[in-house]
Amino acid sequence: MLITGLACFSLFAAAPTQLDSSHNPNIQDYLAFPSQSIALLDVDVLDGSGGPALTRQTVVLSNGRISQIGPVATTIVPEHAKQLYLPGHTVIPGLVGMHDHTHMPGQTFLGEVAARLWLASGVTTIQTAGSADFQAELSLTAAIQRGDMPGPTIFPTAPYLTGPDGNGPMHKPETPAQARQLVKDWSAKGATWFKLYRHIQPAIAAAVIDEAHKQGRKVTGHLCSLTFSEAAQMGIDSIEHGLISATDFHPQKSDGQCVSSRQGLAALDIEGEEVAKLIVLLVEKQVTLTSTLAIIESHFAHRPQGEARSLALMSEAWQQAYQRRQRQLKNNASSMPDEVLAKLMAFERRFVQAGGHLVMGPDPGRHVLPGHGNQRGFELLVEAGFSPPQALKIATANAAKTLGQAAQFGQVAIGFNADLVVLKGKLAADARVIRNVELVIKQGQVYDPAKLLEGLQGRFGPQLLQD
Numbered sequence: 421m422l423i424t425g426l427a428c429f430s431l432f433a434a435a436p437t438q439l440d441s442s443h444n445p446n447i448q449d450y451l452a453f454p455s456q457s458i459a460l461l462d463v464d465v466l467d468g469s470g471g472p473a474l475t476r477q478t479v480v481l482s483n484g485r486i487s488q489i490g491p492v493a494t495t496i497v498p499e500h501a502k503q504l505y506l507p508g509h510t511v512i513p514g515l516v517g518m519h520d521h522t523h524m525p526g527q528t529f530l531g532e533v534a535a536r537l538w539l540a541s542g543v544t545t546i547q548t549a550g551s552a553d554f555q556a557e558l559s560l561t562a563a564i565q566r567g568d569m570p571g572p573t574i575f576p577t578a579p580y581l582t583g584p585d586g587n588g589p590m591h592k593p594e595t596p597a598q599a600r601q602l603v604k605d606w607s608a609k610g611a612t613w614f615k616l617y618r619h620i621q622p623a624i625a626a627a628v629i630d631e632a633h634k635q636g637r638k639v640t641g642h643l644c645s646l647t648f649s650e651a652a653q654m655g656i657d658s659i660e661h662g663l664i665s666a667t668d669f670h671p672q673k674s675d676g677q678c679v680s681s682r683q684g685l686a687a688l689d690i691e692g693e694e695v696a697k698l699i700v701l702l703v704e705k706q707v708t709l710t711s712t713l714a715i716i717e718s719h720f721a722h723r724p725q726g727e728a729r730s731l732a733l734m735s736e737a738w739q740q741a742y743q744r745r746q747r748q749l750k751n752n753a754s755s756m757p758d759e760v761l762a763k764l765m766a767f768e769r770r771f772v773q774a775g776g777h778l779v780m781g782p783d784p785g786r787h788v789l790p791g792h793g794n795q796r797g798f799e800l801l802v803e804a805g806f807s808p809p810q811a812l813k814i815a816t817a818n819a820a821k822t823l824g825q826a827a828q829f830g831q832v833a834i835g836f837n838a839d840l841v842v843l844k845g846k847l848a849a850d851a852r853v854i855r856n857v858e859l860v861i862k863q864g865q866v867y868d869p870a871k872l873l874e875g876l877q878g879r880f881g882p883q884l885l886q887d
């Protein structure tokens with residue numbers, strides 16, 4: 421579609437600039453070694469295109485870009501390149517997280533600790549999908565760009581926009597004119613995306629979408645007052661969370677009213693005509709859907725909860741809040757039945773089978789941490805029925821395309837940014853290999869995950885938490 425094409429082009433212009441931060445002393449402590457040119461030899465490559473693994477490959481990186489890929493037996497490595505023999509390893513594109521807030525519940529800004537955890541977990545780019553502290557998010561974005569601290573490239577999102585019933589520090593424009601002004605102001609300050617939240621009213625949403633596109637920005641939404649169909653008709657670029665937040669199937673919803681989508685889910689026929697019609701519309705309108713299975717899983721009592729590695733990073737206050745919440749979840753008779761999770765997964769699979777564009781993000785919160793949640797989200801896509809190469813495409817190349825960066829990153833391909841992850845093991849055969857991060861390469865800089873994680877224990881979340 422012409423509109424989408426234009427939006428992509430303009431967003432490209434608005435993307436964070438890539439600075440050469442290689443000589444900034446602040447990141448040297450986190451590097452495995454300094455190098456301008458590297459050859460990764462005898463690796464498997466899952467390139468992010470969705471195709472099968474290429475085995476016994478050599479990948480050469482020069483000046484922050486991927487300069488060569490080919491069979492190890494025939495690829496000539498430049499003399500000056502540092503050579504790393506890595507049989508039994510898989511090279512993938514850096515993960516691109518598409519629902520990766522820089523804050524946690526209670527609006528605690530995470531900043532550098534999250535930036536390091538993302539990078540250590542193989543996430544080299546994030547779109548934040550709503551900010552709680554816009555200035556802090558912009559400062560973090562700029563600090564990482566300058567190389568003052570390690571972290572992923574950030575596409576910042578303006579503060580959430582919602583309606584009169586919305587909570588917290590979110591913005592609640594009362595007229596379309598006010599909404600347009602906010603969009604102009606935040607675009608000028610550096611917001612690349614806008615996030616509509618659950619109580620946004622239709623006329624305000626339409627104004628935000630229209631103005632954002634005029635400014636070359638994109639709009640996503642955690643919807644409720646708008647159905648997915650309504651938002652798609654308005655030209656929204658992206659919708660978060662999948663079927664769990666779709667109010668399209670509620671029998672008594674009135675215009676602009678936020679109703680519970682959950683009660684209807686158990687009865688909804690995923691194979692039925694209503695769902696099929698919605699998918700056709702989303703595909704036709706080129707709406708991206710963001711899978712957030714990691715945070716969704718945390719609402720199901722019988723699913724794996726609270727990874728030990730994540731708990732170890734949390735502050736004591738947050739650990740206690742987490743344990744309290746776990747007890748509530750286990751005792752709560754209204755915890756959703758496990759079949760609902762299976763339905764949410766089936767919806768995502770069906771959407772992709774119909775030609776839909778799916779991306780992925782963890783929605784960090786509660787006990788889903790940045791980075792860990794991106795890896796878990798990948799595993800859950802595989803559980804949902806995607807092959808590891810397909811799930812990786814969702815977590816990399818698809819996301820880059822939604823960000824207007826399809827030719828810059830998100831794939832292991834010649835000329836692309838050297839944003840790569842070296843995993844120990846064969847990811848094509850085992851989704852859990854996504855956790856075995858040995859090296860993270862961002863713009864050609866080779867980071868050591870152990871150095872990035874050093875000293876982060878107990879630093880996630882506030883020291884005091886009100887629940």
Ligand SMILES: [Zn+2]
Pocket residue numbers: 519521549550783
């Ligand atoms: Zn969120």
